[in-house]
Amino acid sequence: MKKRTLIPLALTAAATLGATTLGVINATTASAALTSNWYASAPYLMPFDNSPPDAIEVMNATGQKAFQLAFILAPNGGGCTPTWDGTRPVSSDTEAAALISRIRANGGDVSVSIGGYGGTKLGQTCGTPAATAAAYQQVVTKYGLKAIDFDLEEPEYENAAAVHNELGAAQILQQNNPGLYISVTTAGTAAGTGWFGTEMLKDAKSLGFTPNNYSIMPFDGGFNGASTQTSALEAFHGILMNTFGWDSATAYAHEGVSMMNGRSDVGEYFRQADFQTVLDYATSHHLARYTYWSVNRDRQCADPNQSTTSGTCSSVPQTAWEFTKYTARFAGATPPTTNPTTGSPTPTPSTGTCSAPAWSSSTAYTGGALVSYNGHTYKAQWWTQGETPGSASVWVDQGTCGGGTTQPPTCPPAWSSSTAYNGGATVSYGGHKWTAKWWTQGDIPGNNAQNVWTDNGAC
Numbered sequence: 001m002k003k004r005t006l007i008p009l010a011l012t013a014a015a016t017l018g019a020t021t022l023g024v025i026n027a028t029t030a031s032a033a034l035t036s037n038w039y040a041s042a043p044y045l046m047p048f049d050n051s052p053p054d055a056i057e058v059m060n061a062t063g064q065k066a067f068q069l070a071f072i073l074a075p076n077g078g079g080c081t082p083t084w085d086g087t088r089p090v091s092s093d094t095e096a097a098a099l100i101s102r103i104r105a106n107g108g109d110v111s112v113s114i115g116g117y118g119g120t121k122l123g124q125t126c127g128t129p130a131a132t133a134a135a136y137q138q139v140v141t142k143y144g145l146k147a148i149d150f151d152l153e154e155p156e157y158e159n160a161a162a163v164h165n166e167l168g169a170a171q172i173l174q175q176n177n178p179g180l181y182i183s184v185t186t187a188g189t190a191a192g193t194g195w196f197g198t199e200m201l202k203d204a205k206s207l208g209f210t211p212n213n214y215s216i217m218p219f220d221g222g223f224n225g226a227s228t229q230t231s232a233l234e235a236f237h238g239i240l241m242n243t244f245g246w247d248s249a250t251a252y253a254h255e256g257v258s259m260m261n262g263r264s265d266v267g268e269y270f271r272q273a274d275f276q277t278v279l280d281y282a283t284s285h286h287l288a289r290y291t292y293w294s295v296n297r298d299r300q301c302a303d304p305n306q307s308t309t310s311g312t313c314s315s316v317p318q319t320a321w322e323f324t325k326y327t328a329r330f331a332g333a334t335p336p337t338t339n340p341t342t343g344s345p346t347p348t349p350s351t352g353t354c355s356a357p358a359w360s361s362s363t364a365y366t367g368g369a370l371v372s373y374n375g376h377t378y379k380a381q382w383w384t385q386g387e388t389p390g391s392a393s394v395w396v397d398q399g400t401c402g403g404g405t406t407q408p409p410t411c412p413p414a415w416s417s418s419t420a421y422n423g424g425a426t427v428s429y430g431g432h433k434w435t436a437k438w439w440t441q442g443d444i445p446g447n448n449a450q451n452v453w454t455d456n457g458a459c
Contacts, residue, residue: 033146034065034109036212039181040256040289041331042066042111042147043298043324047096048084050296050311051367053321055099056106058295062324063333065108068149068291069096071116072139080126082139086119090139100143111147111181112139114166121156121166129168133176136169140177147181148173150211157187157196164203171209181212183289185258188216190228192236201243213288214240215256219264226270226277233257233281249286256289257282261297261323262314263306271316272444275326276417282330290330298323300385300430302364304446313364317430317446319414320385337416354401359389361411361431361458370398377401385431417442432458 045067046052055067076086083089084096100110114136115121126132140148150170156162170182184204186197193201193216201214216236218229233255240251257278263269275292282290294311299320301313309315314323325335354372364385365371371378371389377398378389389395411428420441421427427434427445433456434445445453 033179036181037331038066038109039111039147039183040213041291041327042068043291043295043327044068044070044113044258044293045295046070046311047099048088050294053295053299055103055108055295058298058321058324059103059106059108061321061336063328063335064324065328065331065333066110066147067103067108067295068111068113069099070113070294071119071151072112072114072122072136073116073119074122074125076120078120078125080122080131080135082114082122082135090142093142097143109146110143111149111183112143112145113149113151113185114139115151115153115156117153118155121162123162123165123169124156124159126165126169129165129172132165132169133172136173137176140173140180146179147183149183149185151185152200153187157200160199160203163196163200167200167204167207167209170211171207174209174211183213183215183256184211185215185217185256187221188218188223188229188232188236189221190223190232190235192216192232192234192239198239198243201239205244210244210254213254213256215258215289215291217258217260217293219260219268219270220266223264223270224268226274226281229257229259229270229274229278230281233278233287237285252285253288255287256291257287258289259292261292261294262316262318263309265309267309269316272318272322272326273442275323279326279330291327292323295321295324300364302385304430317432317444319430320387356401361385361388371395372401375400415445417444426456427453432456 043064045055047069058064071085072082073086075081075083081089081091084093103110122132122135126135139145150166152163152166156166170184173180174182186200187193216232218232223229237251237255240246240255241248259270259275259278261270279290296312297310297314299313300318301310301315304317306315328335354377356370356372356377359371359373359378365380367380369380373389378395379398381396387395412426412433413428415427415429415434420439421436423436423438425436429445434453435456437452437454440452443452446455
């Protein structure tokens with residue numbers, strides 16, 4: 001996504017992805033491809049940076065079946081071979097392969113995104129469309145891919161030769177891999193897309209190349225809220241019709257949107273209500289794609305209203321994986337109603353002293369953090385907040401300790417956007433208890449202009 005936040009963390013990828021030695025995941029070992037609506041909804045997930053979440057946990061909590069793994073780049077030292085993030089050769093990879101196998105074993109699949117903001121792209125180093133396609137074919141073959149995303153941004157965005165290599169490679173992959181789902185993602189502006197984006201579309205037309213969709217990213221460019229995003233999508237719709245000679249329905253059927261959840265890199269805000277508005281627009285106009293950057297950010301920060309942008313949390317009040325539920329809805333799924341961040345096991349008594357601080361649902365913990373809960377010490381494997389020790393895979397039990405009974409937090413029922421609440425009603429949301437001042441429905445606790453909800457503190 002444009003101007004994405006890349007914050008490498010000292011996290012052992014194998015702990016998150018599962019330590020497995022895998023070679024090529026070919027068509028005989030890969031699970032059957034999902035229907036295209038899942039690839040059209042797949043949110044972006046970085047498997048090696050920005051404190052990768054456990055994809056299986058996200059799938060089970062949201063109903064989302066596919067993810068867009070990011071990013072494939074040229075090697076940092078130069079060359080025409082694919083790597084993850086410019087540093088991890090695809091040819092020798094086992095960790096991304098292990099993650100893909102876990103997702104497929106859980107009934108899902110992945111698309112792989114190439115490019116992104118920053119880094120050296122294969123279209124810049126491979127020299128020709130054919131050479132670029134050969135490099136990407138290694139990725140398709142290695143992981144048995146049924147979908148791939150061409151994320152055309154800086155610095156190749158302004159390099160006509162590099163963009164031509166990327167589009168030509170996409171066309172070759174489309175021809176050599178029948179049924180391969182291809183999306184092309186590029187910058188969004190208030191006018192739909194900028195001059196370079198329009199030139200990219202003209203180049204695709206000259207090649208006779210039509211992917212499954214062209215998607216714009218309406219953020220990091222003077223946007224703020226859903227109305228500016230839907231306006232940009234309407235403008236882009238006009239560009240597609242004018243460039244390709246499509247009628248309105250055909251243009252919508254080849255148009256997509258890729259958003260950013262919470263606080264953007266330049267301080268714009270896109271909250272849950274904005275995601276819902278854009279979802280309503282996408283479904284009512286029959287758009288071809290609805291996705292966002294990124295699952296790594298789909299969790300609440302320690303300060304839910306922090307005034308900085310993070311690669312690992314959204315900077316807005318939310319429950320874990322709440323934005324991913326919107327992509328699942330676009331795919332046609334009904335996300336689970338159970339809030340994954342609430343609920344606790346029955347406390348058990350113990351004796352002695354626990355040296356680690358007591359676990360708190362409102363505290364954000366990084367990998368390696370120690371807490372005590374129900375007479376046991378637990379160690380976090382990766383970033384977590386609101387996931388109860390003993391019932392979430394992020395926590396590893398380090399054995400018993402003492403200190404008596406740890407009382408689990410008491411939270412009222414989770415807030416639901418479809419429930420009407422009278423004044424005085426209490427709900428839980430984002431690890432806090434909230435009380436309604438008057439009748440309300442659909443107003444997000446801590447995130448509504450009417451200020452209907454009173455924050456009663458952590459629970």
